[in-house]
Structure formats: C-alpha cells, structure tokens
Amino acid sequence: MSQQFKTAKKLALATDKATTMLFKHSEDLASTASIGVNTGKHHNKNMVVTIDLPDVTEAVNWSTPLTSFDREVLDTVNTLLEADNRIVTIDQIYRHMIGQPQSKRKAPKGMAESIERSMNGLLCRVVKIDATDEAKAYGLEEAVFTGSILSFESLTITAGGKRVTAYKIFNSLLFEKYSKAKKQVDSSLPVTVGNVPIRHTTGNIELVSYLKRRILAMRPTKTQHQKAISNRINVENMLDELGIAPRGEKTVSVRKARSKALQATIKILDYWKTIICTDGKPFISSYLVHGKRPVKSIEIRF
Template structure:
C-alpha cells in the first residue's frame, strides 16, 4: 500500500561544491572533473560526469540549467519529507510554493519538468571517496549512479494524462550532501510563491536569486564567509541567457527591462518571507545605477 503524500514546509537546498559544479555552464560537460575538498589533508572526493552518446535523439550534452536545478531541488525537498512517489503536478506545486493547492502544471511546464527529470536520470555521476574512506580503515568507497534515479509511469484516460515517478535515489543528495551536512533548510516552501508568471525563465530567475542570497545571508549560528552582498546585473542576465553580454539589440533591451521588473517583484515579496531563524529572508534591497542598472545590493 502506498504511503500518503506529504507536503513540505521547508526547502531542502544542497550547497555542496559537487552539485553546484553540475550546473555550471560548460561546453563539454562530459569531461567535467570535480575535486571536492573534504576539509582533511590529502583527502578529497572525485566526482565525474559521464553522458550517453550524443548521437541519441536528444542531445543530453547540453548544459544543465537553473530550471533543471530547481526541479532537482524540488524532488530533494519532497524526498526529505519521505515522499518516494511524486507526480509532475506535485513537483510543480512545490516549485511554485503552493503545495496545498490543486493546481495542475500547464502543458508546456509539464513537458519542461518531464524533460528535466529525464535529463537528470541520464547523467551518471561517480563519487570516489576512497581517499577519505582510507582514514576509516576502508580500501575503497565509490558511489556510481544517475544524478536522479527513478521509474516512471504515465497513464492516460478520458483525455487526461498523469505521469508519476517512483524515486529510487537522488545520488548526491542522499549519498553526499546530507552526509556532509551541506543542505540548507532555512527557507520556507512559500518562498517560491512569488507574484509573477511561473514560466520556466522566471523560475530560473527565482532559482538564481534564491541561491545567491542564501550564500550572502548570515546564518543563525555563524556569519557566512566574506561575500559581496551585491548582485551584478550584467553577470546575472548573461548567465541566465536573458541578455547575453555584449548584445545591445532592441529585443535584448526589452528582455532586460522585463527581467529587472520581475526581480523587483521577487525581492519585494521575499521581504515578507520569514526563515527558520525567525528573520525575513531579506530586509530590503538597494538598486545601484539607473540606465543601466549596475547591481542590486541585498540587505539583511
């Protein structure tokens, strides 16, 4: 008998270096090698990423995006509250911060989520923790598997279709990030319920801002490492592909203006979000520059 689905209250966002490197744009993701510092002398984990032959119908050698990371974050969040079977609609509701609603993912969004899930499934990660394991008397310790491993079932009837995933493993999350205690659960799920259209590009913008601000934000027990509390607008828009650096076309100017308007709506909403330390996610923000806007300073 299947367990009852549980909605999540807080996000489970991994902050380890290996996962972060997966989502760094790279022309040759297949050759990516990640050396992970374990904090011990001469003890490091090696993470490699192997991809299927790029002659397949879908070229999975394209880089993972912020949207893919948001899908993975959402699945990890659902796993954290013991959900192993999840539907696309449940992923969508948690992604947009409305876990209790009955909203269904629009067709284009459902297709984007499905593609992200399949992309996470086909990318194989190997974690070689042998050097660290030797400190505990072991000769070898290697984990190999998909970033996200699952079985899926799609059922169609009466013109309606439902896809459900039985999650077998989220390799880095369950075998690495949690073991290293590099999971941030300070942000409530409602942080995703921003008053904007929940398009893939806007979700990528939310994902980018969320992680940048979490990296800046002081924790309850200690201060973060010295990091600028300013978000460089040109870098942000270039990384997200909204306004590639150097492009000055009319369409790029329009895209930049719309994105900045969306950013302000997101940040205004986040002033109302209370984290687990009982403080607002951000207290305020300050825009530097006018035409063009150069940076956005985040205050806590």
C-alpha cells in the same frame, strides 16, 4: 505506485560544491568533469566527483549543460524526498516549485513537458563519487558510488483525455550519498519562497532559482560574517548567465528582455521581504538598486 503524499514545508537545497558544479554553464561539462573537495575531518584527502554526460539520447542532446530550471526540479524532488515522499507526480513537483504545495493546480502542458524533460535528463547523467582516499582512513581499500543523478521509474496513465505521470524515486545520488553526509543542505527557507507574484514560466523559475541561491550565499550565518561575501548582485552577470541578455548584445529584443527581467526581479525581492526563514528573520530586509540606465547592481540587505 501508491503512497500517502506528505506536503513539504521547508526547502532542502544541496549546497555542496559537487552539486553546484553540475549546473555551471561551462563547456567542460559537455563531456566529463571532476572536482576534488575538502572532506572535513580528513581535510588532506580528496573526494572526486565525476559527471559523465551521454552525447545523444533519444534524439535529445543531453551533452548540453544542465540549467537553473533543471536545478529547481532537482531541488524540488530532494525537498519532497526530505518530506518522506518516494512517489511524486509532475503536478506535485510543480506545486512545490511555485511555492503553492497545498493548492490543486495542475502543471500547464508546456511546464509539465519541461519538468518531464528535466527528470529524464537527470536520469541520463551518470555521477561517480570516488571516496577511496577518505575510505582508506577507515581501513577500506576502495569506496566508489556510481549512478544517475536521479534514479527512478515512471508510470504515465492517460484516461478521459487526462495524462498523469508519477515517479517512484529510488535515489538522489549526490543529495543522499554526498550533500546530506557532509551536512551541506540548507533548510532555512519555507517552500512558499517560490510563490512569487509573477508568471511561473520556465524563464522566471530560473530567475527565482538564481536569485534565491545568490541571496542564500550572502545571508549571514553563525559561522559566516555578512562582509565575507559581497551583498551585491551584478545585473549584467546575472542576465548573461541566465541567457536573458547575453553580454555585448544590444538589440531591441534583448533590451526588452532585460527590462522585463528587472521588473520581475523587483517583484520577487519585494515578496521576499515578507518571507520568514527558520531563524525567525526575513529572507531579506530590503534592497537598493544601483544605477538607472542601465541598472548596474542590486544591493541586498538583511
């Protein structure tokens, strides 16, 4: 496993409906789910994407839904693939995930274990892309792609008390066979968007992931008006979806977790006012907090 590593400068985020479906917190994803999506030119056809989740693998319950942290790992691997890297280490994934690609930081033990677990989870989940309807328009009878969300082989070496795991990525199925083909990849953000001034815990990385994608969806584009999507983030919905403050729970620990998450959110948003996107404009220009006790929503301005 030898390759000249190339640091990524821009994120490559899959924005298609099928990839988004993978990370929805739904009981339906505990077994199999499928979605019919618009295929663009042949808009009357359906492309069906099915996700099969094994019940139990290696004493780990893979039937649980994928998390925002898993999505950050997948986004980071896809970003590294776009930068022409096929061999990546856990430390390189970690540095890009936290927006410090040029640093020499090592992933803390707990974080390295979380990244490794996410990689294995993405490997275990099988995706089938049935593009037969669309293929018939080109004179084909059938077109089906089947494989893991991520396909790779790994090598772990331990020497002198130091453990290093590297992955040789063969394929990122939805990203390379689907998102890119449909031109549904967002490359407007620099990798440094992840270098937020808070502790890089798995929980905070999930918070960053949620906020990043919500704001990207709000941001005006050449084909979308700002008023088309609400520019307010519902705090209760956000904290419930992330499992930080489940809806209806009002214990002391939940109140503390809510307060801590809101403080982190403000620090993230303050930092993002300094991030310049590829269009030359700030990721956000400002924000406005609505409500005090409790905070109801956060309005994002561009």
